[in-house]
Amino acid sequence: MQPESGSSLTHINWVLLIILGLLAGLHWSLGYDPQVRGQELFPNMVRAVSAEAFSASSVLAGGMTLQPPAMGTIARGRLPLHLAATPEDALRAGETLENPFSLDDPAALQRGQVIFARDCVLCHGPTGAGDGTVAQRGFPAPPSLLAPNARQMRDGQIFHVVTLGQGNMPSHATQIDSADRWRAVLWVRELQRVEPVADAVPASDPLPASDPLPASDPALAPDEPTIEPNKTTETVVASSDTEPGAAS
Numbered sequence: 001m002q003p004e005s006g007s008s009l010t011h012i013n014w015v016l017l018i019i020l021g022l023l024a025g026l027h028w029s030l031g032y033d034p035q036v037r038g039q040e041l042f043p044n045m046v047r048a049v050s051a052e053a054f055s056a057s058s059v060l061a062g063g064m065t066l067q068p069p070a071m072g073t074i075a076r077g078r079l080p081l082h083l084a085a086t087p088e089d090a091l092r093a094g095e096t097l098e099n100p101f102s103l104d105d106p107a108a109l110q111r112g113q114v115i116f117a118r119d120c121v122l123c124h125g126p127t128g129a130g131d132g133t134v135a136q137r138g139f140p141a142p143p144s145l146l147a148p149n150a151r152q153m154r155d156g157q158i159f160h161v162v163t164l165g166q167g168n169m170p171s172h173a174t175q176i177d178s179a180d181r182w183r184a185v186l187w188v189r190e191l192q193r194v195e196p197v198a199d200a201v202p203a204s205d206p207l208p209a210s211d212p213l214p215a216s217d218p219a220l221a222p223d224e225p226t227i228e229p230n231k232t233t234e235t236v237v238a239s240s241d242t243e244p245g246a247a248s
């Protein structure tokens with residue numbers, strides 16, 4: 001028995017040696033050139049036969065594969081608003097636009113509450129009284145949404161304010177989609193329904209776009225160091241104007 005098992009072992013050794021030799025030969029024949037891409041097993045999805053959307057085209061207009069949409073095309077769910085950020089168009093929005101959601105729709109109301117908490121409370125405060133943390137720290141306080149002025153605004157007008165901004169309030173069109181903006185309007189209506197009427201306070205003067213924010217009131221945050229807005233601006237300007245290593 002001994003010699004037989006010994007000879008089968010030698011067989012295996014020979015086979016292993018041949019495989020090792022083949023692998024070494026294969027490895028040597030492939031070589032290594034960092035300029036050359038390695039083997040691609042299934043390249044069809046990466047290098048498609050059809051034109052890639054963002055690749056250049058030799059046959060289509062403008063040399064582009066992806067063509068602009070035909071004139072007058074409207075993307076789904078993106079009805080254009082033909083309104084400008086003017087007080088006149090805010091009134092026009094109030095007359096022509098209607099909230100697609102109603103206060104009887106609990107799901108819409110709940111979503112409106114979420115949007116309000118996420119995107120409005122920071123300035124307008126949880127009840128819309130104009131006491132959000134951002135306003136407490138120096139941003140010009142918004143007028144109360146519970147005051148007669150906001151109560152008399154029509155839904156479309158509030159939608160206009162949220163969409164295009166007004167005075168010191170920036171546009172929220174890019175961060176809240178149109179349906180959610182309408183739901184936020186719904187929540188403003190709900191707050192106005194349950195909260196008492198607030199005194200009319202005129203809106204703060206508009207901030208000039210280039211000016212730094214006014215200093216926060218130190219009395220509101222006695223334990224925190226006061227940030228000097230001018231200094232902050234200077235540092236920001238200096239660091240963005242000077243390339244690292246540039247002579248100053």
Ligand code: HEC
Pocket residue numbers: 115116119120121122123124134139140141142143144145149150158161162166167168169170172176184185188203204206
């Ligand atoms: C960055 C702070 C800020 C955020 C965030 C903000 N607002 Fe305002 N909002 C203001 C300021 C400031 C005004 C006053 C604008 C002016 O000068 O007329 C205002 C005005 C308004 C008015 C008009 C009130 C009136 O009586 O004229 C409405 C309505 C309103 N905001 C709703 C909203 C809603 C709804 C959201 C959330 C989707 C929101 N705002 C988010 C700051 C903000």
